[in-house]
Amino acid sequence: MLYTKAKLLSVVISTTLLLTACNQDVSSSQGEGFNDGSGGGNTNTDFNQLALITSLTDNVISPTFENFKSEAQKQTDAITAYCNNEHSFANSTTDQTTLNETKIAAQLQWRATMDIWQQAELMQLGPLLTDDNILRNKIYSWPNVNTCGVDYDVMFFKEGTVNGQPYNITLRTASRKGLDALEYLLFNENLNHSCTITAAPTGWDNLTDTQRKTSRCEYAVEVAQDIVTNADSLLSQWNNENGYANKLKQAGTSGSVFATDHDAVNRLSDALFYLDSFTKDEKIAIPVGLLANSCGSSACSNDVESPYSMHSLTNIKNNILAFEKLFTGNQGIGFNDYLIDVGSTTTATEMQANITKALTAIEQLTTTLSNTLDNSPEQVEQIHTDVKDITDQLKTDFITSLALELPATSAGDND
Template identity: 35%
Template sequence: MRIYRWALPLLAVAVSGCVGDDQSGSAESETTRGFDYQGMMANYADNVFLPEYRAFADQADELAEGINSVEFYCESLNDSDGASRIQRARDQWRSTMDQWQRVELFQVGPLAANGGALRNRIYSFGSSAPLSECAVDQSVVLAQEEGFNLSARSFNARGLDALEYLLFSEDLTHHCPSQISETEGWNDLPESTRRQQRCDYAQRLADDIVDASQTLVQTWEPEGGDYRFEWVNPANQEDNLKALSDAIFYVELQTKDRKLGVPTGLHTGCNAVACPDAVESPYSETSMRNIQVNMKAFLQGFKGGNGLGFDDIFVHEGFPDVKEAFEDAIIDADVRSGYSSPTLLQQMRAQHESGSAQDCQNAAANPEDNYPGACAAHAYLKRVTDRLRTDFITIVNLDLPERGQSDND
């Protein structure tokens, strides 16, 4: 249910604040006309979304063809420096994933269209078609055939998560049941053949990620699909503002709930003392790093980078202290999630083997006494998302996302 706390509904304020009337930007003009929502939406397009999308496209290009690329590594499979090249390719994958974890907070417009098809092509974690080791193993074999069409393969065998599996997993045996014909006989092939075929498919994946990233950028560019026009258009202002709000709720629905809540057993999505199989990025074990990057991007999303953002709405409505407290909570959660050892996967495997979730529950209840650790980090994230559900939606005067109507942790 929408919370109407303020005298003017959002649409009236937004229309009165359209660029094109008085653009002086003075305090008196701003108070009289209302908040400049169109200027805010233009700022997000020009100074948040497009720079982040372009940066990802650059990283993806480096992953596919740069000096630390998958291609460079695959060319050296039989060379003496193969070990160093795989490490460099892995490092480039991490850099590319870091940038993608920023983009994850800005899934609006083309990235969210068609059930998130473009997003899932690049990264399918949290979707209805998450990574399947068997699907990747099948695709590795099928990619050797003439006429293989990667675009016909499911998202569960594509994207950054599939590439992570191929680059970081040292296990060359397939993970399919015996009735899957494509992988029959795979385990009997020489190790060098299996490694080469996996590399062949990894290169296809890296190239496809480049194509998808360029598609994303081009759909927004004025000289391309010019979705920017649709985003800034005052006629779409209310819908786009809601879409932007829904997008940054990623930090609750995905970062807190799916990435931390489910693995730790603190969310109802896990019916055991811990669910290590639900950990994001299990092969590279960069799960907590992903979460920290999400929090950094969330702060940028809240502030609109260095331009007009949701934080300015807080100030405009007379709540600068609430804004400061919200930002402090975000920064705190960022810091508290920024550790690498033990990894989330290691912690959750140990918790699962212990048969008890008591320590995790205690850490979530008393995070200051239990830092660092995933369960304590979850508590700091929850402090942010509790404010998101209350202060944020009330002051900005928007509904919760449809999928966020209940809180299950």
């Protein structure tokens, strides 16, 4: 997919936002002392904040990361099976039906893996934030996507070298690999490269259609295996004895990186703001034209998150489901319990009602986000309104009631 200058500008801005928004080590405020624990909210409560931290860590976040690793491994297996059949078909040792079945199976497994990842996207803590989100970006670099770069790496991997050095996917830039690259490799039926005519990958135009398909599938296997490696790294950094999960659960104890349990709760609450900065703004407002996009200011299906798989609407749904899991504790102790304990039952009830309303609005759409943008953009605007109802309360009643701080990117944001 070729990017226009406007799209490139959007990507640059979006990437800058992502690196800033997800690196939440420094929280900001709407004025000196705003929600620093000294003003606003009920801090005189006996609510067990460590129980909340443990519940969200053990019942929500850890299972999500573990499920992602499991799905990522299934994804590698499915893509490997598809690629084996692509080679067999090229050598006339398998039939078209078998090839099609294994390709569809690989695509379905990508969707299953992406579903879990889109929930993990809203749980960006610890290892997913370290070093400007480097691990997160290796798994999924959106909105920094470079399909031309993927085409180049297909050829580099095929040749086995890059600039005279052995090909090593771990050294490649994030926008050339990860789940977004896999989407392009598995779902894009156009066998031409996506670069400009003058920047074609060396050797691409000399390949037959069959060779292009096998080359893409071979690189897809490599990308999928790299995702498994990075999923392993995420689990290790999260779950090991000195991992971030234990750091959260040891908040307020001697030697903890969190001086108080409330500091750790604040860090967990920061993750919820992904729904504001990225789900609401990047995934909905930009494509529907409420914010500037590559079409100017009108609805623009070119700017959806997952354009080849048409999975964009499901991505949004999974972001909201992850928000709900953190909010409710996924049948454990959640932020809603904390709100009720401090006397903000109305806020807890209204936020849950708004979550349900947004999910219902998504379920009622009978087609893809791209098609809805092209034919009924007002329906997407309604979803934006529904999600905004959630995030407006998140930025006001929620943080005020719990005496929490706004993350840096939400300070002063009245949208």
